[in-house]
Amino acid sequence: MRVGVLGVGHVGLVTAACMADFGHDVIGYDDDGHKIAALRAGDMPFYEPDLDRLVADNVSTGRLRFSGDAVEALSDREVVFICVGTPSREDGSPNLAYVQAAAQAVAAHARGPVVVAEKSTVPVRTGERIRQALALESQARQGTAHHEVVSNPEFLREGSAVEDTLRPDRIVVGADSTNAHEVMRRVYTPQLERHDCPYVETxxxxxxxxxxxxxxxxxxxxxxxxxxxxxxxxxxxxxxxxxxxxxxxxxxxxxxxxxxxxxxxxxxxxxxxxxxxxxxxxxxxxxxxxxxxxxxxxxxxxxxxxxxxxxxxxxxxxxxxxxxxxxxxxxxxxxxxxxxxxxxxxxxxxxxxxxxxxxxxxxxxxxxxxxxxxxxxxxxxxxxxxxxxxxxxxxxxxxxxxxxxxxxxxxxxxxxxxxxxxxxxxxxxxxxxxxxxxxxxxxx
Structure with a gap:
């Protein structure tokens, strides 16, 4: 499948590399040009065991690419994972501005319907906000594509993030439509064929x-x-x-x-x-x-x-x-x-x-x-x-x-x-x- 990953920090980069390893065509996008340039040169922005090898292997096959161009990264994707930061505000609440910006980017640049998967850790009801942001941006641009939102939280541990993503102890997918669930099943079918684990649909x-x-x-x-x-x-x-x-x-x-x-x-x-x-x-x-x-x-x-x-x-x-x-x-x-x-x-x-x-x-x-x-x-x-x-x-x-x-x-x-x-x-x-x-x- 054609997969986009918005944000190539700890969660996003590991997700992108592992999705490519499952056989998907993956573009990792970030608005940090220095980070994208470093990744294209083969330099990892942080230390994570075995990640450099996994990235290099999948870049060499062409299944994994990195881009700082939102149009290139989003225009033809079937599934887009939001993996951006959600830093804490002073009152302890998460700042979801980057999540909203990611949703707006999908609505602005996707040429067809996309399943938008929130992988960043977000509060309950954020999915409703993402739907709202997608709809408002699409309406402002007079778009007609209907995008669906799913929650697909990550459970990776830093220091073993690659292993946890390739061989997780469970996969959780929350969707409110049969179609969205079917799309996410297709995303994870290659992984489930390699590694049998509980697949929680909710x-x-x-x-x-x-x-x-x-x-x-x-x-x-x-x-x-x-x-x-x-x-x-x-x-x-x-x-x-x-x-x-x-x-x-x-x-x-x-x-x-x-x-x-x-x-x-x-x-x-x-x-x-x-x-x-x-x-x-x-x-x-x-x-x-x-x-x-x-x-x-x-x-x-x-x-x-x-x-x-x-x-x-x-x-x-x-x-x-x-x-x-x-x-x-x-x-x-x-x-x-x-x-x-x-x-x-x-x-x-x-x-x-x-x-x-x-x-x-x-x-x-x-x-x-x-x-x-x-x-x-x-x-x-x-x-x-x-x-x-x-x-x-x-x-x-x-x-x-x-x-x-x-x-x-x-x-x-x-x-x-x-x-x-x-x-x-x-x-x-x-x-x-x-x-x-x-x-x-x-x-x-």
């Missing part, structure tokens, strides 16, 4: 809610285990064992029960905030999600509280921060907990040494007192303490004995439980790990 509003409800639930699960971690720290219990035992219950599951310093990224913070705002507009106070947000804010300040406990004053201390990206496998630093940690350290007068395998370029020049290191061990050498903010596998390969040798003071604040606390203590390190008993103040 109406547009239900599909829109599924996405927000899914992300909000996962964020709540993270905040729940972080609240349990606080109780474990106060009682001497071990949160890892608690989470493992909970996870054996199939009604609960082990995923997203890793205690740490909170969630970040482009989805969870924005989507939880948006869901709270949407519910409030409808007259419902979603207090559970507001508490989820509060616990997450609390988790982000935990590392600095522990450093103050162990080091007393942070003024002029050298602190190694391992990990800047909000999670492993990506260079995305949007709402990354590490940013809050670094800001707080600098506010206390500390000098920060930063390491991350892929995300250093994203923070270059952002912090006043930060020095960037390409080698994690060099960042550790001579530091008064280390804080882990992202659980990259390469950090697990640093042995506790190496930490003890490299650090000027034997202080480890393990915000992602990268290392075994007992092994750290055996190497005579003073340790604060999330959800486990603390080994005591320096000099105690």
């Amino acid at each position: 109406d547009v509003k239900t599909a829109e809610l599924i996405k927000h409800a899914s992300n909000a639930f996962l964020a709540t699960k993270i905040s729940f285990i972080n609240a349990v971690a606080r109780v474990c720290e106060l009682t001497g219990a071990d949160v890892e064992t608690v989470a493992d035992a909970m996870g054996h219950d199939p009604r609960i599951g082990r995923a997203f029960l890793n205690a740490g310093i909170g969630y970040g990224g482009s989805c969870f913070p924005k989507d939880v905030e948006a869901f709270v705002h949407i519910a409030a507009e409808l007259g419902y106070d979603f207090g559970l999600l507001r508490e989820t947000q509060r616990i997450n804010r609390e988790a982000k300040v935990w590392p600095v509280h522990q450093l103050r406990r162990l080091l007393w004053n942070l003024q002029d201390k050298e602190i190694a921060v391992l990990g800047v990206a909000f999670k492993p496998g990506t260079d995305d630093i949007r709402d990354a907990p590490a940013l809050d940690v670094i800001d707080a350290l600098e506010a206390d007068g500390a000098s920060v040494r930063l390491h991350d395998p892929v995300a250093l370029d994203q923070v270059r020049g952002r912090f006043a007192r930060a020095e960037l290191y390409e080698d994690a061990r060099e960042a550790l050498r001579g530091a008064h303490a280390v804080v882990t903010c992202t659980e990259w596998d390469e950090y697990r390969k640093i042995e506790p004995e190496q930490l003890a040798e490299l650090l000027a003071y034997p202080v480890v604040v393990d915000g992602r439980n990268v290392w075994d606390p007992a092994a750290l203590e055996a190497a005579n390190l003073r340790v604060a790990s999330v959800g486990t008993p603390f080994s005591g103040d320096l000099g105690a």
